[in-house]
Amino acid sequence: MSKNIRIGVYVCHCGLNIAGVVNVKDAVNYAVSLSGVVIAKDHRYACSDLGQALIKKDIIDYHLDRIVIASCSPRMHESTFRKVLEAADLNPYMLDMVNIREQCSWVHIGEPEKATEKAKDLIRMAVVRSKLLEPLTIKEVKVLRSVLIIGGGIAGMNAALDLANIGFKVYLVEKSETIGGQMTKLDKTFPTMDCSICVEGPKMVDVFRHPNIKVFSMAEVVSMGGFVGNFTVKVKNNPRYVIPENCTGCGECAEACPVEYPNRWEMRLGTRRAISVPFPQVVPLLYTLNKDHCIECYKCVDVCGERRAIDFKQETEEVELNVGAIIVAIGYDFFDPSTLKEYGYGSYRNVISSIEMERLLNAAGPTRGKLFRISDGKFPKRIGFIQCVGSRDERIGQIYCSNACCLNSIKLAIQIKEKHPESEVYIFYNDIRAFGKGFEEVYRKARESWITFVRGIPPEIKEDNTTENLKILVHDQCLGKLVEFEVDLVTLAIGMVPQDSARPLSKVLHIPIDSDGFFLEAHSKIRPVDTHTAGIFLAGTCQGPKNIHESVSQGKAAASSVAALLSKGEIRIESTIAHLDQDLCIGCDLCKEACPYDAVRTENGKSFIMDVLCRGCGVCASSCPEHAITMKHFTDEEVLAQVITAFQG
Amino acid sequence: MSQKIRSLSVNEPLKSTQLDPKFKYEVAKEPGGEGLGYCFQCGKCTATCPIRRVESIYKPRQILRAALLGLREIVLSSDVIWLCATCFSCTERCPQGVKLADVMRAIRNIAVREGYIHPFFQAQGKMISEIGRIFEDDEFINEQRADLGLPPVPIVNLEEFKKILDSTKIKELLASKGSK
Numbered sequence: 001m002s003k004n005i006r007i008g009v010y011v012c013h014c015g016l017n018i019a020g021v022v023n024v025k026d027a028v029n030y031a032v033s034l035s036g037v038v039i040a041k042d043h044r045y046a047c048s049d050l051g052q053a054l055i056k057k058d059i060i061d062y063h064l065d066r067i068v069i070a071s072c073s074p075r076m077h078e079s080t081f082r083k084v085l086e087a088a089d090l091n092p093y094m095l096d097m098v099n100i101r102e103q104c105s106w107v108h109i110g111e112p113e114k115a116t117e118k119a120k121d122l123i124r125m126a127v128v129r130s131k132l133l134e135p136l137t138i139k140e141v142k143v144l145r146s147v148l149i150i151g152g153g154i155a156g157m158n159a160a161l162d163l164a165n166i167g168f169k170v171y172l173v174e175k176s177e178t179i180g181g182q183m184t185k186l187d188k189t190f191p192t193m194d195c196s197i198c199v200e201g202p203k204m205v206d207v208f209r210h211p212n213i214k215v216f217s218m219a220e221v222v223s224m225g226g227f228v229g230n231f232t233v234k235v236k237n238n239p240r241y242v243i244p245e246n247c248t249g250c251g252e253c254a255e256a257c258p259v260e261y262p263n264r265w266e267m268r269l270g271t272r273r274a275i276s277v278p279f280p281q282v283v284p285l286l287y288t289l290n291k292d293h294c295i296e297c298y299k300c301v302d303v304c305g306e307r308r309a310i311d312f313k314q315e316t317e318e319v320e321l322n323v324g325a326i327i328v329a330i331g332y333d334f335f336d337p338s339t340l341k342e343y344g345y346g347s348y349r350n351v352i353s354s355i356e357m358e359r360l361l362n363a364a365g366p367t368r369g370k371l372f373r374i375s376d377g378k379f380p381k382r383i384g385f386i387q388c389v390g391s392r393d394e395r396i397g398q399i400y401c402s403n404a405c406c407l408n409s410i411k412l413a414i415q416i417k418e419k420h421p422e423s424e425v426y427i428f429y430n431d432i433r434a435f436g437k438g439f440e441e442v443y444r445k446a447r448e449s450w451i452t453f454v455r456g457i458p459p460e461i462k463e464d465n466t467t468e469n470l471k472i473l474v475h476d477q478c479l480g481k482l483v484e485f486e487v488d489l490v491t492l493a494i495g496m497v498p499q500d501s502a503r504p505l506s507k508v509l510h511i512p513i514d515s516d517g518f519f520l521e522a523h524s525k526i527r528p529v530d531t532h533t534a535g536i537f538l539a540g541t542c543q544g545p546k547n548i549h550e551s552v553s554q555g556k557a558a559a560s561s562v563a564a565l566l567s568k569g570e571i572r573i574e575s576t577i578a579h580l581d582q583d584l585c586i587g588c589d590l591c592k593e594a595c596p597y598d599a600v601r602t603e604n605g606k607s608f609i610m611d612v613l614c615r616g617c618g619v620c621a622s623s624c625p626e627h628a629i630t631m632k633h634f635t636d637e638e639v640l641a642q643v644i645t646a647f648q649g
Numbered sequence: 650m651s652q653k654i655r656s657l658s659v660n661e662p663l664k665s666t667q668l669d670p671k672f673k674y675e676v677a678k679e680p681g682g683e684g685l686g687y688c689f690q691c692g693k694c695t696a697t698c699p700i701r702r703v704e705s706i707y708k709p710r711q712i713l714r715a716a717l718l719g720l721r722e723i724v725l726s727s728d729v730i731w732l733c734a735t736c737f738s739c740t741e742r743c744p745q746g747v748k749l750a751d752v753m754r755a756i757r758n759i760a761v762r763e764g765y766i767h768p769f770f771q772a773q774g775k776m777i778s779e780i781g782r783i784f785e786d787d788e789f790i791n792e793q794r795a796d797l798g799l800p801p802v803p804i805v806n807l808e809e810f811k812k813i814l815d816s817t818k819i820k821e822l823l824a825s826k827g828s829k
Contacts, residue, residue: 485668
C-alpha cells in the first residue's frame with residue numbers, strides 16, 4: 001500500500017512564533033526520513049500567498065496525494081489549506097494539520113530541544129495518520145432565502161431592514177407587545193442628544209410596513225430543528241385577546257377600562273389600563289388585554305362595538321417557519337438595583353434607577369418631563385448619580401462593565417443642568433469610560449456645564465428620617481479626603497444584564513452562553529457576530545453590553561453575514577460526520593439518546609444518521625457498544641495509528 | 650522665610666455644610682478663572698510643578714479639586730494658593746487647556762477681597778509702598794555691583810512711585826484686610 005502513497009510535509013516558521021523555539025530545519029530533515037514522505041519543506045509563512053502557491057505547485061509537480069502541515073491550530077488555517085488542496089485537484093480531506101505553535105513553541109518556549117522533539121513526534125503521528133485518510137464526498141445543500149430574527153430591538157430591526165431590502169424574506173419575532181426594545185424607554189441618546197423615540201419610531205414603522213418583513217409580536221421561539229440553510233422553527237404566538245385585523249388602534253377601549261395596573265414600561269412610575277398600549281408609539285399599533293388584571297366588565301367590548309376587535313377566547317397559536325439563517329438579537333434587561341441593599345432602592349423613596357430618570361425627564365413620561373421627588377413632589381436641587389450599580393462588582397457576579405452607563409449618566413446630568421441650571425449634579429464614579437466617537441466631547445461638555453464629578457463610589461446611602469434627603473459618604477480619591485454629601489435625589493446607574501430568556505433560548509438553538517450569561521460569539525475579534533453553529537448569528541446586547549451605535553453596527557454586520565451565506569443559493573456542508581453501519585447496529589438507541597442535534601433516527605429497528613443534521617461531534621460513536629458508528633476523517637484506525645506511533649517512537 | 654506653610658486644612662469627613670457649590674462659579678467669573686471646570690484631575694500639573702519639588706505640600710491639582718468641590722473658606726484661607734510662581738509649566742502641559750496659573754491668580758484675587766493675604770505678600774507690599782522696592786538696598790550690593798563695573802542701584806523717585814501706588818489702592822487693601 002505504502003508504495004502508492006506520496007506525502008508532502010510542510011513545516012511553517014510562523015515568523016519567529018515557531019522558528020524562534022522549534023528547530024524547523026531539524027524537523028524537516030526528520031520528516032523526509034519518514035516512510036511515505038516524498039518531500040518535506042519549511043516556509044516562513046505557509047499560509048501566505050507564496051506558501052500556498054508552493055504547496056499547490058508541489059502537489060502537482062510531485063504528484064502528492066496527502067499533505068501534512070505543521071503550523072498553527074487547524075481552527076486557524078485548516079480551511080485555508082483545504083482550499084489549496086482543492087485548487088490542486090486533491091480532495092480537501094487528504095490534509096492533516098499539526099499544531100506545533102500552540103502545542104510546541106508557545107508552551108515550551110524555554111525548552112527548544114524538547115519542543116523540537118515534540119514537534120517531530122507530532123509530525124510523525126500526522127504522517128502515519130495521513131496514510132489512512134480517505135477522500136470524503138463534498139456535499140452542497142440548497143438554502144432558503146428567508147431569515148428568522150429573534151428580538152425586535154434596535155439591533156434586530158436594523159438587521160431586518162437590511163436583509164429585507166436585499167430581498168430576503170424576514171420573520172421578526174418579538175416577545176413583547178411592540179418592537180423597538182429598550183431604546184423606546186430612553187429620553188435622549190448620546191452623544192448627539194437626539195430624542196430616542198424620534199430616531200427609532202420611524203424605523204419601527206418602516207420595519208412593520210416592509211413587504212418583506214413579517215412581524216410576530218407577543219411571540220417566542222419554542223423549538224428549532226434542521227441545519228444551516230434549512231432551519232425549521234416553531235414560533236408560539238401568545239394571545240393579546242385583540243384581533244389584529246379588527247383593531248384600529250383608536251384607544252376607546254382603554255378609555256372605557258376601569259382597571260389600572262403598573263406599567264412595566266414606565267418602571268415604578270406609571271400605570272396602564274387592563275386593555276391598553278404601554279406607550280403611544282407602539283408598533284404594531286394594537287391594544288393588549290391583560291387577563292391578570294381584567295375584571296371582565298366588558299366595557300371595552302361595548303365601546304369597540306361593530307369593530308369586534310376584542311376576543312376573550314383567543315388562544316395561543318403555533319406557526320412553523322422554514323428559514324435559511326437565524327439572527328439572535330434578544331437584547332438585555334436592566335440590573336435590579338434592589339439587589340444591593342446598601343443603596344436602599346425600593347425602601348428609600350428618593351433613590352431611583354437611571355431608567356426611571358429617563359422616564360422622569362421624558363416629555364411623554366409619567367410626569368410630562370417634570371422632575372420632582374417621589375417623597376414630597378418637590379424639585380430636587382441636589383442630585384447624585386452613582387455609577388457602576390450592578391457592574392464591575394464581583395460580590396454579585398457582575399464582573400463586566402456595562403458599557404453605556406457612564407455616558408448615559410453624563411447625558412442625563414447634562415439634561416438636568418440644561419433645564420435647571422440652579423441645580424447641583426454630582427456623579428460618583430470610579431472610572432469615566434468615554435471611549436466612543438464623540439463621547440469625550442460629551443464628558444467635557446458636562447464639566448463645562450459644572451456637573452461635579454467625584455471620583456469615589458459610595459459604600460452606602462443613608463436616609464434622613466425627616467427630610468428623606470440622602471447622605472452619601474465618599475472617599476474623594478482626587479482630594480484624598482472623606483466627604484459627606486447631602487442630596488435630594490439619587491439616581492443609580494444600573495447596568496445591563498442578560499435577558500431571562502437567554503438561557504432557555506440557548507438550549508432551543510444549541511448555542512452556548514458565556515460566563516456572564518450573554519451569548520457567546522465564535523471569536524471576540526474576528527467573528528464577533530457569528531456563533532459556533534453555522535447559520536446562527538448574534539447582534540446587539542444579547543452578546544454583551546453595548547450602546548446604540550454598536551448594536552446597530554452589529555445588526556447590520558449580522559445581516560451582511562446572513563446575506564453572504566444565503567445569496568449563493570446553496571452552501572457546502574461539513575463532510576466530517578458520523579457514519580453508521582446498519583449491519584452492526586442492534587437498535588439499542590443509545591446513540592439516539594446521546595446525540596445533541598437530533599440527527600439519529602430509527603427505522604425498522606435500526607438507527608441511521610441524518611447527514612445534514614450531524615455536526616460530527618462523535619458522541620454517538622463513543623456511546624455505541626457495537627462499534628457500528630465510524631467518525632469520518634477521525635476513524636478509530638487513524639486515531640489508534642497515531643497513538644501507537646506516539647508510544648513506539 | 651522661617652514661617653511654616655500650611656496646606657489645605659481639611660478635617661475629615663468634610664460635611665456637606667462645609668461645601669459651597671457656588672464657589673466654582675465665583676472662581677470662573679473672576680478673570681483668569683474661566684477654565685476651572687475643565688479639570689479632570691489627571692495630576693499632570695502637580696507632577697510638573699517646580700514649586701512642588703521644593704515644597705511637597707503644594708499640589709495644584711488638589712487646590713483645583715477643592716475649589717470645584719466648593720471648599721471655599723479652606724481654599725481661600727490656605728497658604729498654598731500663594732505658592733504659585735507663575736512659571737506656567739502646568740498651563741503648558743494641561744491636556745484640558747486649563748490655565749492653572751491664571752486660575753490660581755483668580756483664586757488669590759478672591760482671597761484678598763475676602764481679607765485673606767499671606768503675611769509674606771503683606772510684608773512685600775508694605776516694603777514696596779515705603780521704599781519702592783521689595784528689599785532694602787545696602788552697601789554690600791553696591792560694592793558687588795562696583796566690582797562688576799556697574800553703577801550703584803538707581804534711586805527710586807518715591808514721590809512718583811507712591812502716586813502710582815496710591816492710584817491702585819494697594820495700600821488700603823494691605824492695611825485693612827491683611828489681618829486674617
